[in-house]
Amino acid sequence: MNRAIKYRIYPTEEQQVLFAKTFGCCRKVWNLMLDERETVYLTEGRSCRPTPAKYKKEYPYLKEVDSLALANEQLSLEQAYSRYFKVKGAGHPKYKSRKGSRASYTTNNQNGTVAVDAERGLIRLPKAGMVKAKLHRRPEKGWKLKSATVSMTKSGSYYCSVLFEFDREVKPVEHPEDNAIGLDYKSNGLYADSEGNVCGSPKYYRKTQQKLAKAQRKLRHKIRGSSNYRKACRKIAKVHEHIANQRKDFLHKKSAEIANQYDMVCVESLDMKAIANKGFGNGKATLDNGYGMFLNLLEYKLADRGKVFVKIDKWYPSSQICSCCGTVHPDVKVLSVRKWTCPDCGAELDRDVNAAVNIKKEGIREYLSA
Numbered sequence: 001m002n003r004a005i006k007y008r009i010y011p012t013e014e015q016q017v018l019f020a021k022t023f024g025c026c027r028k029v030w031n032l033m034l035d036e037r038e039t040v041y042l043t044e045g046r047s048c049r050p051t052p053a054k055y056k057k058e059y060p061y062l063k064e065v066d067s068l069a070l071a072n073e074q075l076s077l078e079q080a081y082s083r084y085f086k087v088k089g090a091g092h093p094k095y096k097s098r099k100g101s102r103a104s105y106t107t108n109n110q111n112g113t114v115a116v117d118a119e120r121g122l123i124r125l126p127k128a129g130m131v132k133a134k135l136h137r138r139p140e141k142g143w144k145l146k147s148a149t150v151s152m153t154k155s156g157s158y159y160c161s162v163l164f165e166f167d168r169e170v171k172p173v174e175h176p177e178d179n180a181i182g183l184d185y186k187s188n189g190l191y192a193d194s195e196g197n198v199c200g201s202p203k204y205y206r207k208t209q210q211k212l213a214k215a216q217r218k219l220r221h222k223i224r225g226s227s228n229y230r231k232a233c234r235k236i237a238k239v240h241e242h243i244a245n246q247r248k249d250f251l252h253k254k255s256a257e258i259a260n261q262y263d264m265v266c267v268e269s270l271d272m273k274a275i276a277n278k279g280f281g282n283g284k285a286t287l288d289n290g291y292g293m294f295l296n297l298l299e300y301k302l303a304d305r306g307k308v309f310v311k312i313d314k315w316y317p318s319s320q321i322c323s324c325c326g327t328v329h330p331d332v333k334v335l336s337v338r339k340w341t342c343p344d345c346g347a348e349l350d351r352d353v354n355a356a357v358n359i360k361k362e363g364i365r366e367y368l369s370a
Helices: 012-045 060-064 067-086 207-220 227-261 283-289 291-304 353-370
Strands: 001-010 103-108 115-117 123-127 129-134 144-152 158-166 178-184 192-193 263-267 308-310 339-341 349-350
Touching: 001 144, 001 207, 012 060, 012 067, 012 103, 012 115, 012 144, 067 103, 103 207, 123 144, 123 158, 192 291, 192 353, 207 227, 227 291, 263 291, 263 353, 283 291, 291 308
Parallel strands: 178 263, 263 308
Antiparallel strands: 001 129, 001 158, 103 144, 115 123, 123 129, 144 158, 178 192, 339 349
16 A cells, blocks of 8 residues: 655755756656657657666766656656557647646655655755655654655745555445445535535635735736746745645545545546536636545545445436435426425425435445445
8 A cells, every 4th residue: 555645845955956957857858758759650650668868978967866757757658658548538648848847756765765854854865865844744664665756836835745655454344335425516515415414615716816816917017037027926826825725625624524424425426627617607616616636535535444435427317316205307407496396295305415315325226236
């Protein structure tokens, strides 16, 4: 089993220069290898797998950075091509630009080249040495350090994600259907559960929208490429980063709360990207909720506890079925219908809570029939 812990690091100016060089060299090697593979295939009709060592003679500055970081770029390119040929909908590998690509690199631990010094609050990295870090969480005994990924955000903050490997037997929960819950996505509140509760979303983006708009207006009056322009960009990035951190913290806490309380969670396999488009008219609320991230967090936390996560088909008519009598009413399919009364049994139903109950029933049925 693998688990990564992401630490905030505070490199010195010299270390920041090294990280910037490493980010640039990784990007350069990726583009060189991708260009050679494409050129050879188009001209000779065959595939090739160049290595970073091939370019070090022509570009001597590649020798100044961690060689394992460059080697991992080669592996990443191989994986990108593998996904392109095997996974439906996966895009072709693209060139990385200096402005648009993510500033990060991954290095492997070889005989202690990467280490976490919990006593002094330091992380050892190849070439960079000991880097000051905020070690908010320590690895447990028996965890083997495998690799570390150093990244820099648009606001200029540095992070190091340390990957650990460990052995642990997860005992499955017996009869999880006895303690199950269904969740239905709710645009104004993240989700509604089968017990009649609505989560309620803090709407962090909405709350910070005026501050963000003010920072963006100031950017309009700066000369593109100037020092003041870059400062204004960093201010905007800090606002976005703060919103994302608030949202992620909230979703982590909510998903952990549900994973601790229930043994089975049933949800719909929704396409959040499609829901966020202009056709629905609520894209900003959908993206502000972060429901897709919430489901990902919930899934791995349930698996870590030996519990069950069930995804039912998105075409299942959960909103059209009366949860009391089971009758299907296609006329309530319209999203504007939030509350309705079943003409067959007379039950007064809330759209989202009723859907959550049906999702729970269908999830339990699929789990028991599997």
